[in-house]
Amino acid sequence: MTYREALNMALREEMQRDPRVFIFGEEVGLYDGAYKVTQGLLKEFGPKRVVDTPICESGFTGVGIGAAMVGLRPVVEMMTFNFSILALDQIINSAAKMYYMSGGQFNIPIVIRGPGGPAYQLAAQHSQSMESYFYHVPGLKVVRPTTPADAKGLLKSAIRDDNPVVFIEAETLYPIKGEVSDDPDFTIPLGQAIVRREGRDVTVVAYVGMMYRAMEVAAELDTEGLSVEVVDPRTLRPMDTETIIGSVRKTHRAVVVEAGAGFAGMGSEIAAFITEQAFDDLDAPVERVTGANAPMPYARNLERAKTPSNERIAEAIRKVCSANGR
Amino acid sequence: MAQLTPAAPGVDAGLARQLLSQMMLIRRFEEKAAESYALGKIGGFLHLYIGEEAVAVGASSVLRPDDYAISAYREHGHCLAKGSDPRRVMAELFGRRDGLSHGKGGSMHLFDKTTNFLGGHAIVGAHLPLAAGVAFANKYRGGDQAIVCYFGDGAVAQGEFHESMNLAALWKLPVVYICENNGYAMGTSVERALAQTEIWRFGHAYGVPGEAVDGMDVLAVREAVGRAVDRARREQAPTLLEARTYRFRGHSMRDPAGAIYRTKEEVEHEKQRDPILLFRTRCLQEGWLTEADVKTVEKDVNDLIDEAVAFADASPEPPLEWLLSDIYKEG
Numbered sequence: 001m002t003y004r005e006a007l008n009m010a011l012r013e014e015m016q017r018d019p020r021v022f023i024f025g026e027e028v029g030l031y032d033g034a035y036k037v038t039q040g041l042l043k044e045f046g047p048k049r050v051v052d053t054p055i056c057e058s059g060f061t062g063v064g065i066g067a068a069m070v071g072l073r074p075v076v077e078m079m080t081f082n083f084s085i086l087a088l089d090q091i092i093n094s095a096a097k098m099y100y101m102s103g104g105q106f107n108i109p110i111v112i113r114g115p116g117g118p119a120y121q122l123a124a125q126h127s128q129s130m131e132s133y134f135y136h137v138p139g140l141k142v143v144r145p146t147t148p149a150d151a152k153g154l155l156k157s158a159i160r161d162d163n164p165v166v167f168i169e170a171e172t173l174y175p176i177k178g179e180v181s182d183d184p185d186f187t188i189p190l191g192q193a194i195v196r197r198e199g200r201d202v203t204v205v206a207y208v209g210m211m212y213r214a215m216e217v218a219a220e221l222d223t224e225g226l227s228v229e230v231v232d233p234r235t236l237r238p239m240d241t242e243t244i245i246g247s248v249r250k251t252h253r254a255v256v257v258e259a260g261a262g263f264a265g266m267g268s269e270i271a272a273f274i275t276e277q278a279f280d281d282l283d284a285p286v287e288r289v290t291g292a293n294a295p296m297p298y299a300r301n302l303e304r305a306k307t308p309s310n311e312r313i314a315e316a317i318r319k320v321c322s323a324n325g326r
Numbered sequence: 327m328a329q330l331t332p333a334a335p336g337v338d339a340g341l342a343r344q345l346l347s348q349m350m351l352i353r354r355f356e357e358k359a360a361e362s363y364a365l366g367k368i369g370g371f372l373h374l375y376i377g378e379e380a381v382a383v384g385a386s387s388v389l390r391p392d393d394y395a396i397s398a399y400r401e402h403g404h405c406l407a408k409g410s411d412p413r414r415v416m417a418e419l420f421g422r423r424d425g426l427s428h429g430k431g432g433s434m435h436l437f438d439k440t441t442n443f444l445g446g447h448a449i450v451g452a453h454l455p456l457a458a459g460v461a462f463a464n465k466y467r468g469g470d471q472a473i474v475c476y477f478g479d480g481a482v483a484q485g486e487f488h489e490s491m492n493l494a495a496l497w498k499l500p501v502v503y504i505c506e507n508n509g510y511a512m513g514t515s516v517e518r519a520l521a522q523t524e525i526w527r528f529g530h531a532y533g534v535p536g537e538a539v540d541g542m543d544v545l546a547v548r549e550a551v552g553r554a555v556d557r558a559r560r561e562q563a564p565t566l567l568e569a570r571t572y573r574f575r576g577h578s579m580r581d582p583a584g585a586i587y588r589t590k591e592e593v594e595h596e597k598q599r600d601p602i603l604l605f606r607t608r609c610l611q612e613g614w615l616t617e618a619d620v621k622t623v624e625k626d627v628n629d630l631i632d633e634a635v636a637f638a639d640a641s642p643e644p645p646l647e648w649l650l651s652d653i654y655k656e657g
Contacts, residue, residue: 022466048466051497053493054492054493054496056485056489056492056493058455058485058486058489059455059458059485059486059489059490059492059493060455060489060493061455062452062453062454062455062456062458062459062486062489062490063455063456063458063459063462063493064459065455065456065459066455066456066457066458066459066460066461066462066463067459067460067462067463067466068459069444069456069459069460070394070444070460070463070464071463072462072463072466089449089452090452090455093449093452094447094449094452094453094456098445099652099653099654099655100430100652100653101427101430101431101435101437101445101446102427102430102431102435102437102439102445102446103425103426103427103428103429103430103431103437103652104428104651104652104655105427105437105438105439106437106439106444106445107655138653139653139654141654161657162655162656162657163654163655
């Protein structure tokens with residue numbers, strides 16, 4: 001099953017399970033979804049529960065938050081997460097803070113989902129990693145699913161969660177295939193990292209597209225005699241620091257890979273908590289491999305240079321492994 | 327003095343007392359809040375509702391307890407009129423543990439689940455879509471609850487006002503939007519901010535019926551909101567009301583007189599139309615209340631607010647461990 005189909009299955013199952021769940025967004029109904037994630041749902045559930053909105057991200061996200069305040073469980077689709085910037089005030093000032101500033105009276109069970117991350121030649125405004133805009137905010141949970149199974153299991157948990165969840169799918173991963181359970185009770189808890197590949201010499205932390213690159217590099221380096229462990233956080237907030245720290249204590253070396261611009265990115269935070277919690281276990285400074293600190297260019301060669309390549313990931317791994325004589 | 331509504335169907339001594347008493351309660355509450363701010367018991371921003379009481383009281387008087395209300399940051403009056411305990415509202419302003427939001431919200435973020443008061447939102451215009459969402463949920467569930475959404479004239483220039491009008495009309499949502507046009511968004515007059523200063527007319531473009539109402543006349547507000555709530559319940563449709571009112575104090579306690587952007591003469595002139603003064607006179611003229619009744623109401627209100635201040639003073643500060651509670655709701 002593809003990543004896209006896994007998401008569709010999660011939505012369908014949760015809508016069957018809970019009549020409070022409904023879908024809001026641009027082109028989610030009649031058009032069957034700009035990326036076909038909501039395909040067939042209008043036909044199955046009708047226009048009351050699959051609601052096409054006009055183009056007004058701030059407005060319809062706010063409507064979703066209002067409905068969640070009084071007990072519905074909206075799933076709001078951002079056609080792409082790039083457009084969520086228009087709804088940032090609603091997501092941060094309304095959804096994330098309502099539970100706190102009402103002293104625990106009004107929680108907001110909403111999922112805001114859609115594709116994000118670098119895509120193919122979509123240029124600066126349609127091709128960017130948006131997670132850093134959200135994981136800084138107390139009150140939000142932030143998910144970036146890497147595999148089709150994660151897509152289904154994590155989306156179901158997000159819908160069942162009582163808090164606002166920002167669920168950023170990977171645009172380039174929609175067609176990838178993988179094993180997915182068709183059990184309607186299958187879920188993956190939020191806040192649980194997974195070790196994708198066990199290894200002895202170095203821990204590579206990576207998610208979505210970068211996880212696949214890290215796995216390719218790990219297989220290559222295996223032939224050079226380097227044993228690479230790959231850890232995928234899956235949920236960025238709350239972050240499963242325990243699994244990552246556990247891996248680093250074992251390998252004593254760490255590389256963090258992210259597609260987004262590096263300055264104050266996910267890698268900064270992961271490197272910081274590894275340094276704070278496992279400094280004495282480290283044999284080398286934590287290395288970051290990040291997207292260039294530039295907007296996404298259009299030209300194919302420049303675009304390729306913007307995101308971390310397998311070569312840059314391999315280079316970073318070799319660098320941390322050569323420090324202090326492995 | 328301004329002309330009052332000619333007829334007042336359904337008004338009796340009981341209702342008259344209730345309306346006057348609530349307006350006086352809000353006025354007294356705000357005066358005491360201002361005093362407490364000067365004493366340093368209240369911090370941050372404090373936006374007083376003095377002069378605008380007829381809007382919240384008139385509107386709330388036609389709501390059922392299961393109807394909802396939502397507001398911006400000048401919301402003490404709306405919260406009290408919806409039925410919140412003044413002691414807990416004052417304690418919230420004082421930042422104490424017995425406050426409505428346990429001291430975590432303050433003056434601008436009052437919430438009360440027990441009265442269906444949904445806040446307390448301090449980004450101008452942002453709660454208008456929330457109100458549409460509550461109406462969406464009411465309709466989704468097949469209920470006939472209404473929601474009234476109060477906002478100032480300052481919100482009308484925001485995109486979210488227009489997005490909300492469009493969505494409320496497009497989806498036929500049972501929401502009553504009440505613009506409290508007090509003439510100024512902070513220091514910017516309506517004339518300096520809006521291409522169309524007759525705010526209710528903005529509804530026309532979206533097919534949202536609306537009207538302007540004298541926001542200093544509690545009975546006029548009551549009637550207009552009554553019609554709008556009826557439309558929400560029976561036709562599942564939105565309304566845009568423009569209540570023309572005036573704030574007698576500045577924008578906030580940091581602008582105590584509001585003297586830079588308006589003249590003293592203008593303020594004095596508007597004070598002639600004090601909604602409490604107008605309604606009190608009317609009550610006496612119509613024979614709904616006697617001078618003695620009014621005195622009793624005044625005394626009761628003063629006692630209640632004194633009690634509220636004493637309660638807030640006595641309430642402890644929130645414990646430090648609350649800093650990190652209520653961020654995420656646990657499964």
